[in-house]
Amino acid sequence: MRVVVVGGGPAGLAAAGAAARAGAAVVLVDAERHAGGQYHRGTPQAVDQGVRHLAESTAWAAEGLRLHVRRGPADSPHRTGRVLDADAVVLATGAHDRVVPFPGWDLPGVYTAGAAQALAKEHGVAVGRRVVVSGTGPFLLPVAASLLRVGSEVTVLEANGPGGWLRHPLAAAGKLGELAGYAALLRRVRTRTAVVAAHGTDRVTGVTVARLRPDWSVRDSTRVAVDAVCVGHGFTPRLDLAVSLGCALRDGFVRVDAVGATTVPGVYAAGEITGIGGAALAAAEGAVAGAAAAGAPEPPPGALRAVRRGRAFAAALAAAHPLPSGRHGWLTPDTLVCRCEEVTARALDAALDLGAADGRTLKLVSRAGLGSCQGRVCGREVADLAAARLGHPLPDADAFHRRPFATPLRLGELAQDPEEDP
């Protein structure tokens, strides 16, 4: 029995460990040099004994239970290729920050919350002295904490109202997991407030901070001088492999059953690609999915209960942090909606005027989502914006996360035959 786990964050590590303990031969494929994922950045995690860890390895394509991997320094043309055949695959590819576009969001000095956190946690580097963290959701708090530790002055803006996830029964019971430690930071949070524009020529020097109505339309605003802005409006799951394998989605995440099985036989999923609930839930999901992938008769003790409890909390989080449509009013005609291809809101509207009413056509006509990131950054916002303009959802919103190559590679790498995998 061979299990291949993709992703070395909390979910993938737990899945690999559980699968190994259940007797499977396990390979853990992870793009980073050290296991731990975004959550444990800067504090490398031990990989379970008995798990073969392929670090600096990126799974760029999946053909059923066969994964194609390139191993070596990121984006180097000199990586080596290999093919991993598995009896079961666990996808634990995680998520990245979702960002709502606003005028100036493409200026240097505007970062995703995750970028600022990665630089602070892993390298001890501060993105600026005066930093505004803006967006929605409790995961902005760990970012603020990391920035404070590297010496930044931090303001945190939450676009939604006060309360939210804090009113959940689990919060009262003190069972917030990783978020419990950040309660003290809540005093710094200004609610119903957001950065709605960034200003500067070659880099950001100031922002427009707006007080928002519940639908995120702007009530009034002021200008504030800053060195850097960190934004995060929830998360986008990294669905590339799951979608190309044909896994069904639900509400934009991979649909799984109680033990993490997707709708494709032999393919399991765990962690943030199944829903956003934090590291503890991801690890519990990983343990359950890893054991199930290895054919264990029982999930690890306690893990199923932790998954159920965590998912209830995750559902409450999602409900408390909507992205209401007033955010589209932050755009001006010149605001980029697609950073890679430099497609403005005006150009997107022109494509809609031309009759583009589905995702595929919208991409081909406007070029939004056709650049280097392949819509990973802009796809969901472009689809939402188009739906708002059209008055109906795009019939093929998945056009923005259908990517046959899960990560880019060089033509010469693609052309090469893979090496034999032992």
Add this chain to the structure above:
Amino acid sequence: MRNPDVVVVGAGVIGAACAEALSAAGLRVTVLDRGPLGAGTSAAGEGNVLVSDKGPGPELDLALASLRRWPDLLADLGADVEWDAKGGLVVATGAVEPLLDLAAAQRSAGVDARPLTPAEAFDLEPHLTRAVVAAVHYPQDAQVQPVLVTKALLAAVRRRGGVLRPGVRALGVRLAHGAVAAVRTADGDVPCGAAVIACGPWSGEVSAAFGAPVSVLPRRGVVLVTAALPPGTVRHKVYDADYVGAVASGDADLQVSTVVEATAGGTVLIGSSRERVGFDASPRVEVPRALARRAVGLFPVLRDVPVLRSYGGFRPYAPDHLPVIGADPRRPGLWHATGHEGAGIGLAAATGRLLAELVTGADPHVDPRPFRVDRPGVCA
């Protein structure tokens, strides 16, 4: 609302071109598509408008007619469709004679085909592999953005009072005295005097539902897309001399020949594979790998260029690899326009005009007999 004279089923480039020509002839046209407009096969190709890949014969005649038609048609449409008369360059790294023989035959059929020395070819394409031993330049070859062209044709139909109905599935046909009286749809009957099935690779199943099956099958084609490159990296539509053989062949399960060209967006497209796998769209690494290998062989500079994505589509072909354009002999009032394989974008202009001429009884501008529906193997 008055009933249409003609219902066109299928809003790809062929259906759009037929609808445009029919409406230009004064007929009232309604276009149905089960999905969005122009989002099937037409959105999954490179936008080829080629004469270089066709030997003398009816398809080349249709291609030349189309090539003559496109400039006026685009002028009428008045839309920017990224038309690029970039020209084609076919290169040989092995045997020279087949390429030069084909070029000579094409010249006698009216194609501008100019044999070049390798040095002349390198002047046209500085990054071309030095392994090239002979080349032929085809100045008539062009490219368009296929989605924009389809949209522009459909917009003209609408301007003339035609009706576009995306998201409406045609279920079959209602007959009166044996002739077409209405197209049945999931959204009710659409009474009409004639119906045109222009469903590309799906024409087989749709024509069967209409009680008049034609034998048209899907062939899968995959195109690779690189990161954007500096302008001028690849200047023409460049392909190796194997391409012609692959188009005409029905033998192998997977055939690959290299076609490399740049787009207006700066990306380079690498086609194209041909697989007979039905409507199976599951990805196979073997296909892009074969394309990448040959593209790097043709343009060594591409070796370290990132490939961002691939896209695939299904192209319609008839058993004899000729388009199917004309009246269905079994159902008065029923017409077909399909089977253009990977050449539908380029052939659309003449196909639409020919179909409209046949429907209205005008003199056809190309010989319609090679494309007739009741030829052997097509009427199933």
Add this chain to the structure above:
Amino acid sequence: MRITVDGEPHDVPEGRTIAAVLIAAGRSSWRTTRNGGRPRGVFCGIGVCFDCLVVVNGVPDVRACQRVPSDGDAVRTQHGAELPG
């Protein structure tokens, strides 16, 4: 370990990404966009957005936030779309 960035030598700690080296050195951008010539640097920081591209040893389109350099690497600013070599 020592690398060069646009010809300037930089001593870098083992394991630090090119992006972290550049930000620690006070730079916030090191690439220009293909169409608008706009400056770009790190945005997502985790390899998703492809905004932080640099040229490493003549090979363009390398994500600075993902690439940990080797001793002697020559890193330079990327201007729009570039060809390798």
